[in-house]
Amino acid sequence: MTITQESAQAQRTKAVLYKPIDLSDFERRKDQIATELLTAATSTGFWHIVGHGIPQEDIDAAFALGGSFFDLPASAKQATRFIPRDYVGWRSLSELEAMSGTRNWEWYSVAYDGPKTDPRADSVWPAEKDLPGFKPRSLAFARQCHEVATRMVSALEQALKVEQGYFVKMLDLQQGNNPSILAWNTYPPKPATAIAQGKEFRLHAHADTDFLTLVFQRPGEPGLEVSPGRSTLADERLGKDLTGAWNGVPSDAGNVWYPMDPVENAITINIGDVFMRITDDILKSTYHRVRTPAPNDHEGERRTIAYFAWPNRDAIIQGPQKKYAAISAADLLASEGNAYAARKDDETWKEVAYRAQHENPYHTRKHESVARSPIPAN
Numbered sequence: 001m002t003i004t005q006e007s008a009q010a011q012r013t014k015a016v017l018y019k020p021i022d023l024s025d026f027e028r029r030k031d032q033i034a035t036e037l038l039t040a041a042t043s044t045g046f047w048h049i050v051g052h053g054i055p056q057e058d059i060d061a062a063f064a065l066g067g068s069f070f071d072l073p074a075s076a077k078q079a080t081r082f083i084p085r086d087y088v089g090w091r092s093l094s095e096l097e098a099m100s101g102t103r104n105w106e107w108y109s110v111a112y113d114g115p116k117t118d119p120r121a122d123s124v125w126p127a128e129k130d131l132p133g134f135k136p137r138s139l140a141f142a143r144q145c146h147e148v149a150t151r152m153v154s155a156l157e158q159a160l161k162v163e164q165g166y167f168v169k170m171l172d173l174q175q176g177n178n179p180s181i182l183a184w185n186t187y188p189p190k191p192a193t194a195i196a197q198g199k200e201f202r203l204h205a206h207a208d209t210d211f212l213t214l215v216f217q218r219p220g221e222p223g224l225e226v227s228p229g230r231s232t233l234a235d236e237r238l239g240k241d242l243t244g245a246w247n248g249v250p251s252d253a254g255n256v257w258y259p260m261d262p263v264e265n266a267i268t269i270n271i272g273d274v275f276m277r278i279t280d281d282i283l284k285s286t287y288h289r290v291r292t293p294a295p296n297d298h299e300g301e302r303r304t305i306a307y308f309a310w311p312n313r314d315a316i317i318q319g320p321q322k323k324y325a326a327i328s329a330a331d332l333l334a335s336e337g338n339a340y341a342a343r344k345d346d347e348t349w350k351e352v353a354y355r356a357q358h359e360n361p362y363h364t365r366k367h368e369s370v371a372r373s374p375i376p377a378n
C-alpha cells in the first residue's frame, strides 16, 4: 500500500517536472496556462516552459556572451569581483569553493542600472575595450527574460486570485530600482577519477531567494536535480544546521532527488523564496543542486544561464497571513548575499560543509530508481 502511494506521488511529481507548460498564444490561453502554472508552482516548484517567445538564436548569443567573459584573463575578471549585497560580479572557482564547499563552479552576474546597496556594484561590467557592447547586449537579454517572468507572475496572480497587478507592478522595470540578476554559471569538466568517485557537487543544495528563476540549460549537459516537498521556509537559508544538510536538504522535503535534465527549446523555471514568502508558503521554493557527471554522462563542461527575477527594491515582501516578518526586497537580497559571503571566513562552517560533502557521495542519493526525463523534446 505504502509503495503504491509513493509511486503514485512520484508519478505526479514527474508529470509536473517533465511535461513542459506551453506559454504560446498567452493572452488567449491565459486561463489554462494559469491553471497549469499554479499546479506546478504549488507542488514541485519546478517546471519547464516552451512557447516562451525568446528566439533560440538570442539564447545562443547570450551563452556566447557569457563565454566571452569567462574567457577573459583572470586579471580582467578580477576587476569585476563579486559584490555580495547586490549579488553581482565574478566569483572565481576558488572563491566559490570557499563559499560553498563545492568545487568546479564559476559565476558571473550583472544587474540593471539603478540604485545599488553598494556603490561598487556598478563597476562589475567588463571594460569596454575587453568586450565591446557587453553591457547593452546583456541587458537586452535580461529584459527578454524579465518579460517572460512577468507573464508567468501575471498568470499566477490571476490563478491565486490576488488583486490584479499586485505582484506584476513589483516587477515593473520602469521604476528604475529593480535588482533582478542575470547570471552565467560555468562548471568546468571533471577529471575522470573524481567523476568515478562521485564525491563532489558542482553546485550545493540550495533554494533561490528571488521571485522566480529562469534557467537556460543546454541539451547534453545534465546535472540539475530537484527535491520537491518543502512545506515551509522555517529552515531559512542553509547553514543553520549543516549536519547532513549539505548534499541533501535540512527540511521536510525529504532527501529524494529528481533529475531536471535540459529539454530542447525549453526554459527551466523555479519559484524562489520571495514568492513562497509572499504567498505564505502556498507556492514552493524548492531545493536544487547540480551534481558532477555520473560515469555515463557527458563529462565535459556544463554552462547555464540563470535569470533571477526580483521585485523592485522597495517592494515589501509579506503574505496576507503575515506568516513571515515583512522585509523589503533590497534587505532580503542583501542579507542573502552577506550571509553567503560570510561563510568564506567561517572555519567551522567550512569544516562541516566539506565533511558532509565527502561523507555523502551523490551516488547514494535515494532517487536512483527514478527514471531520467521520460518526455521527449518536441
Ligand SMILES: O=C(O)CCC(=O)C(=O)O
Binding pocket: 183, 185, 203, 208, 215, 217, 224, 288, 290, 304, 306
Ligand atoms: O546551473 C544550474 O543548472 C542551476 C543554477 C542554479 O541553481 C543557480 O544559479 O541558482
Ligand SMILES: [Fe+2]
Binding pocket: 206, 207, 208, 288
Ligand atoms: Fe538555484
